[in-house]
Amino acid sequence: METATPTAPLPLVSLPRAVPEMPTRPPQENIPQTRGERELILRQVKDYVAESENDLTPPLVLDELRQRAEALIARHGIDPKYVDYVGIVLSNEVWREQLSTVPYDRRLLLLPKCLRVEDRCPAPFDEFGLLCKQCGLCSIQDLQEEAERLGYAVLVAEGSALVMALIQTGKIEAIVGVSCISVLERAFPYMESAAIPGVAIPLLQDDCKDTAVDVEWVWDFIHTTSDDRTRRLDLDALRKDVESWFEPSTLDALFGGPAASETETLARAELTRAGKRWRPFLSVCVHQALQDDPHAPVPDALRQVAVAVECFHKASLIHDDIEDGDTLRYGEPTLHATHGVPAAINVGDLLIGEGYRLLAESGFPPDVRAAMTAIAARGHRTLCLGQGEELLWARSPKPLGSRKVLEIFRQKTAPAFGVALELGAAAARAEPEVFETLRKYSDALGIAYQIRDDLDDFAPSADAPDDIAALRPSLPLAVGYEQAKTEPELRPILARAWRRERVNGSASPERLRALLDQFDSVERSRRMMEGYKEEAIRSLPGLTNPSLKGLLRRVIGKIFSVEIQGWCSEFEARNAAGGQSVAEASR
Known part of the structure; x- marks a missing residue:
């Protein structure tokens, strides 16, 4: 069992590797317009495949695929113009199980060259397609690197003839592809006749200009393997199950009866308040992934651990609101605003x-409970040190660099994710190397999550604090100050904001936002967030458990919505041909 010393110093925070950044634009008309809509259709298709499992044998002929897609559209009230999209998603899910049984080194990843940044792409072409130069300008590099690391053959090219030639060699037994709907429609007969597992993630546009794809779907299919026993685990259903544990009646049962005092009543009310429940959800995910049967019911002892994680989290929020002077949380008055600071401090202490x-009285063996207590204590200590850094800064405020702000994030936010992940691993008696990977993963995930909070807070709303108006340390403010080093007239304005000088005019919140926009602070911060998300993903290859590795990758997709984009100039030829493909236009 993991027993690392609680006083081990944290390594210095490092900036993540930059990730490609491309502009976004709406999907084409026959593709659902939001990630949420597409995810909903995916869930509906998965449910349909699960209930029709004995009646669906791939490959489905085109007529049957369309009939079933139309039936799904009628059942769920989906716009009929999405029938081709639904059919592609359905075909993918029908093939998923067979794809999972094919070894990685017998698979082909086929990417379109329109994901590259054509104006700046240094990659040449040969008869097989684009030869990526690993310049990092587009997402082709990351997808290709990961697929080749797993053992895939990778092509960045279009053309069914080339794919069929590879299939006929007998070395390729499954295909994972990315393409536009129009190309997929023409390629379907070839895939059907080959009768090998083939999935295709559709591009969101088909004009080869600023194309985008739901990248998490690509990663999901690339890593699909029968060794991952969690691949059928319904994370949305599991999360709803976790959320149900925080209903008042469920909490009363867990704590042994109704609250016996006003202090207990206030504490339980904090647990039932709005929140995303990511942390208890992560504890359950890790534990279930490490079980022989991830679909087995969640044990009662683990429920106690999950509620303990939320107790720690809500206590930290109560104390944080007091220390930051925030009077709103989740759009409602904070506890100290309604009941006073002393009572709020006491409720936070009670939750701790x-x-x-709950950890000590859970049903796990004594050595597991001892390990979990040590994990929680280490996380509690690190979080307090991070909060202390911010409080000490508030006593004598001065400009902070982005690295220092990120270090505070790593100490304030990452521990909560780390504790949640490690408690689930400890409950499952994970090996020591799992804990090391989880720490790297939680550091990157926690920083990315806090950056997203900073970006949300940059645009004030009724239920979110305004870091700019409150003059709190934030990454956009740090980035803006760094970018203003060549602007001697403007940098002092940002310095005054860092010193928390509340004045109108030059250092008003509106003026500060305008300056940060001028220095592209929000976009630069968003790129850092994307970089840390990638860091979290890159920490996973060290895991030898495919179920845990696959689940942690999917968790990132649940917490963050991601799309990748790219460019190519084929749209010019296609538009000149009246909307036809380049291949058709050249005939």
């Missing part, structure tokens, strides 16, 4: 005590 009590 309840968290440790």
Whole structure:
């Protein structure tokens, strides 16, 4: 069991590797317009495939695929113009199980060259397609690197003849592809006749200009393997299950009865308040992934651990609101705003005590409970050190660089994710190397999550604090100050904001936002967020458990919505041909 010393110093925070950044634009008309809509259709298709499992044998002929897609559209009230999209998603899910049984080194990843940044792409072409130069300008590099690391053959090219030639060699037994709907429609007969597992993630546009794809779907299919026993685990259903544990009646049962005092009533009310429940969800995910049967019911002891994680989290929010002077949380008055600071501090302390009590009284063996207590204590200590850094800064405020702000994030936010992940691993008696990977993963995930909060707070709303108006340390403010080093007239304005000088005019919140926009601070911060998300993904290859590795990758997709984009100039030829493909236009 993991027993690392609680006083081990944290390594210095490092900036993530830059990720490609491309502009976004709406999907074409026959593709659902938002990621949420597409995810909903995916869930509906998965449910349909699960209930029709004995009646679906791939490959489905085109007529049957369309009939089933139309039936799905009628059942769920989906816009009929999405029938081709639904059919592609359905075909993918029908093939998923067979794809998972094909070894990685017998698969082909086929990417379109329109994902490259054509104006700046240094890659040459040969008869097989684009030869990526690993310049990092587009997402082809990351997808190709990961697929080749797993053992895939990778082509960045279009053309069914080339694919069929590879299939006929007998070395390729499955294909994962990315393409536009129009190309997929023409390629379907070839895939059907080859009768090998083939999935295709559709591009969101088919004009080869600023094309985008739901990248998490690409990663999902690339890593699909029968060794991952969690691949059928419904994360949305599991999360709803976790959320149900925080209903008042469920909490009363867990704590042994109704609250016996006003302090207990306030504490339980905090647990039932709005929140995303990501942290208890992560504990459950890790534990289930490490079981022989990830679909087995969640044990009662683990429920106690999950509620303990939320106790720690809500306690930290109560104390954080007091220390930051925030009077709103989730769009409602904070506890100290309604009941006073002393009572709020006491409720936060009670929740911390309840968290440790739940760990100590859970049904796990004594050595597991001891390990979980140590994990929680280490995380608690690190979080307090991070909050202390911010509080000390507030006593004598001065400009902070982005690295220092990120270090505060790593100490304030990452520990909560780390504790959640490690408690699930400890409950499952994971090997020591799992804990090391989880720490790297949680560091990157926590920083990315806090950056997203900063970006959300940059645009004030009724239910979110305004870091700019409150003059709190934030990454956009740090980035803006760094970018203003060549602007001697403007940098002092940002310095005054860092010193928390509340004045109108030059350092008003509106003026500060305008300056940060001028220095592209929000976009630069967003790129850092993307970089840390990639860092979290890159920490996973060290895991030898495919179920845990696959699940942690999917969790990132649940917490963050990601799309990748790219460019190519084929749209010019296609538009000149009246909307036809380049191949058709050249005939």
